[in-house]
Amino acid sequence: MSVQQPARYAYLGPEGTFTEAALLALPEAASVEAVPYPTVPTALGSVRRGECAAAVVAMESSVEGAVTATIDELATGEPLVIIRELVLPVSFALLARPGTVLDDVKTVASHPVAEPQCRRWLGEHLPDARWEAATSNAHAARQVQDGIYDAALAGSFTATRYGLVVLAEPVHDVAGAQTRFVVVTRPGPVPPPSGMDKTSITVGLRDNHPGELMEILEQFATRGVNLSRIESRPTGKAMGRYFFFIDCEGHIADARVGEALMGLRRTSAHLRFLGSYPRADGQSPTVRLGTSEQEFAAARDWLEAARAGGSA
């Protein structure tokens, strides 16, 4: 009688991070083993090496922007693909050891992404406290538990794991902040189109000639494919050389997306397909006149008839 092992899912730990909260929000959470890793590269590396079936990593914050470690890791090395995205509200609390009052707080630790989101609150309520960087907010909480710092910025759900209490909540400056997380696996069958999908790629410039970025955008525009995001990242080879991380509307199985990607493949460099997956916001893409599946199919029929010498 065999016992099925639960699938292992990597995440940016330690316990109590927002990334862990994202993992726990997945439908399959109850049946997977969540495994913390100290950094995004190590979490993704565990998937590449087959130690984990998937990794949950942050991709983007509505306040802080791209999580560049995630983009850079996906762009190079053994291929990985995104199979799902989640967008979670992010709300910070100020955590401290029991018995601490606000006036006691001289040092506040957090991941660097959290600091700017809470900067104004800190300036008003803790003008004399010094901020210290930590590798994750949960790690900051642990350092507070260890007595290294007085307080940590983290999700309130982190408090109990490290024996802390919530001193103040919420402490961020902008209401409605969100973080986008993605579930990453090794390449495999692409999830079928849901009708409201997103496709992610990275693509490089062929020779950095003037207007080359615009040509990349035109490959999408000519096929009526909208971009929802574009990030430039350094190639690391020289100042002023970039590659681009792009999210577009639609699924790689869509004719218009497929033709746009073929256009990039022909005219750009280092195209990498990073997955087609349902959009977290559930919005259907705008399909412009002349770019539906039916219109692509009709155009292909027309071309075949014309090539065969029929009257077209």
Next chain:
Amino acid sequence: MSVQQPARYAYLGPEGTFTEAALLALPEAASVEAVPYPTVPTALGSVRRGECAAAVVAMESSVEGAVTATIDELATGEPLVIIRELVLPVSFALLARPGTVLDDVKTVASHPVAEPQCRRWLGEHLPDARWEAATSNAHAARQVQDGIYDAALAGSFTATRYGLVVLAEPVHDVAGAQTRFVVVTRPGPVPPPSGMDKTSITVGLRDNHPGELMEILEQFATRGVNLSRIESRPTGKAMGRYFFFIDCEGHIADARVGEALMGLRRTSAHLRFLGSYPRADGQSPTVRLGTSEQEFAAARDWLEAARAGGSA
């Protein structure tokens, strides 16, 4: 024992036109029966009705521009396709009845296309002569023969057919004038790519929105297909509504041309394929980086692998 009838080729007559000269320049000229028709529409109609296997018609003059009757006839009605083009030098002579001297010439007849090409010469040498329009230069010669006019502008080869002599030659203003002729048939198997082909189409605007012509041009540009000619023609429905006659480099069997035409088919209106055929000037098309057959094939392979979930 059966006797093979020679194929019948229609042309803009009467005998002695430049169009007949173009027909006689075809390699198959010796084995075809040349049949004159009074107008371009009647010549093309003879092909549509199956009376003739092909028609030779003028398409464009380097001095006078488009032969609009040809464009308009190809754009509507039963489909026809171009299978070949020829570019011939055009050189006008002044023809008159034997015994005429220049001072006798009070009226000069020609096809309206010839008049502007000889206008300056006429102004200098026959400032008082009146010009009269004829349906073809050869018809003008016949009218001179009939005594209706004193002289005709036509090719010198026309003189003997109508009992005329050459009074002056050449009489055009611009040296190096050329006319482009095309051989038109009913749709059938497209001639295979020669490596230096041209493709002709007509295409209409879908809804006349601002920038729609630019979108048509972008369908070609994004696939690296150069245009060699674009003519706007009225649709006849209202002032300010046009369709376009376009010649582009390459063959409909080329991946880049095919994809551009499919793009037009999807986003424009009334696309009509008018043939792919060898260019008269024998120039090879410029194939831009990323638009060769090999690059299109590689991109398609890439897409199929990515869609199948392989690492791409």
Next chain:
Amino acid sequence: MSVQQPARYAYLGPEGTFTEAALLALPEAASVEAVPYPTVPTALGSVRRGECAAAVVAMESSVEGAVTATIDELATGEPLVIIRELVLPVSFALLARPGTVLDDVKTVASHPVAEPQCRRWLGEHLPDARWEAATSNAHAARQVQDGIYDAALAGSFTATRYGLVVLAEPVHDVAGAQTRFVVVTRPGPVPPPSGMDKTSITVGLRDNHPGELMEILEQFATRGVNLSRIESRPTGKAMGRYFFFIDCEGHIADARVGEALMGLRRTSAHLRFLGSYPRADGQSPTVRLGTSEQEFAAARDWLEAARAGGSA
């Protein structure tokens, strides 16, 4: 006491042409002397030489397209400008000598522009009649009067001038045909913007590189200027070399039109300004967001402040 001579206006004669009808439709018609010329070039030449103050010439037919003689004459030689356009309905009648019946008609003459507009009618009602070209419809009427031809296609108003009667009316195939006429003068102060103007130019390609036409269109598009018409015309120098005649919405005094024309002047060749004048259809141009006079002025103020080092 001096007597004011009436201004002389040239037109394509002889009396009874549609062009004369257009001239007579001008508000100032009562106070000008209408002078017929045998061709468009001679009519425009009379303005260049100062014999006439203005010329009325046909520019475009909704059925037959561009009047290429007009475009080509305006594109070269001493500069002329358009100061006004008129669009008139064109309706053909079949004119003959009194006493003629339809069965008597063996020959029908007209300007070549009229023939295709009446082709189907002729095919049905006069299938055996032969069509003959004339330099104008009125000239055809005169030739009918002279007994050379049996009938002429012309406006019904032409009949009485040449002692003819209307045998049939209307005889054109497409209802609603229109012809656009323009009033041309020597350069002078541009008519002030009316709020619904059109601007005409001719422009050449600098070096015929691929995509050059699209670059011309982009000069307009980037400034939100819509084109209402574009015609390609041969330069006459070699097969495959063209210049373009363009009508765009708006007035040269408009900031967006001015900037677009400066862009053409910098990047193209042989730009010629052919006038800004009220549109015959009285339509106001679409002014896209960011392209109004106010927005251009505000942008200029912003730039000046930024250049001066103010905070912008």
Next chain:
Amino acid sequence: MSVQQPARYAYLGPEGTFTEAALLALPEAASVEAVPYPTVPTALGSVRRGECAAAVVAMESSVEGAVTATIDELATGEPLVIIRELVLPVSFALLARPGTVLDDVKTVASHPVAEPQCRRWLGEHLPDARWEAATSNAHAARQVQDGIYDAALAGSFTATRYGLVVLAEPVHDVAGAQTRFVVVTRPGPVPPPSGMDKTSITVGLRDNHPGELMEILEQFATRGVNLSRIESRPTGKAMGRYFFFIDCEGHIADARVGEALMGLRRTSAHLRFLGSYPRADGQSPTVRLGTSEQEFAAARDWLEAARAGGSA
């Protein structure tokens, strides 16, 4: 008799950062007082409040990409402008307290930007050491001095300031890494064009419609202005809303740059001019045909003549 106070220049401290090294590389370094600030926002704030005349801040790393704190601070709040850029090679050393050997190192601290640049070296030479984030590399060195961590990644010049020694050098993975620094002041007269300048702006989308980024790029392309860098940054208002930080070639005093910026001002949102300043690499911009100062001036003259009714 008055004594002139030296100008105060803010930088990201503490002493020993690469930013301090950049400040010391300025020609005026000898005559300015360098004032360390704990973060980019506080350094820039000191300029806004008038405490310092200028701030030196990192803008971009050839390995890690944008310094988003710098971009985000320049994009909002009281306007600041860049007056100069410097590009410095960045070379990391492993610093430790005297007497430490490599085997003793269990923890390595650095700014998060340094970690990925040294990741592979650390993996090979210190596979078991734990990396810890610090707010600057110099701060990490101070924490090593304080005994909190065993070693720090920093420039070797940092060692002596904190009583440390160099354990290994260089320790980065990619040779030739560079960081770009900028000198920022309050708005004032723009430095005159040097002939090889760069202009920085931030610009937002007006309504996030499809293709809006491409329209921004076209404003530059139509005027022949090349971009050297584009970064997207979240507006902080909602997931999926971005603004762009753009560096383009040329100076705001250049006609082509000025017209492109006016185009952005008209059609985009939140345009902010962040300075024109000499490029660190000393490269002259490519000036495309039709976009030189002379050609812009000639086009303006042409337009004025045409508007005045001269023959143009």
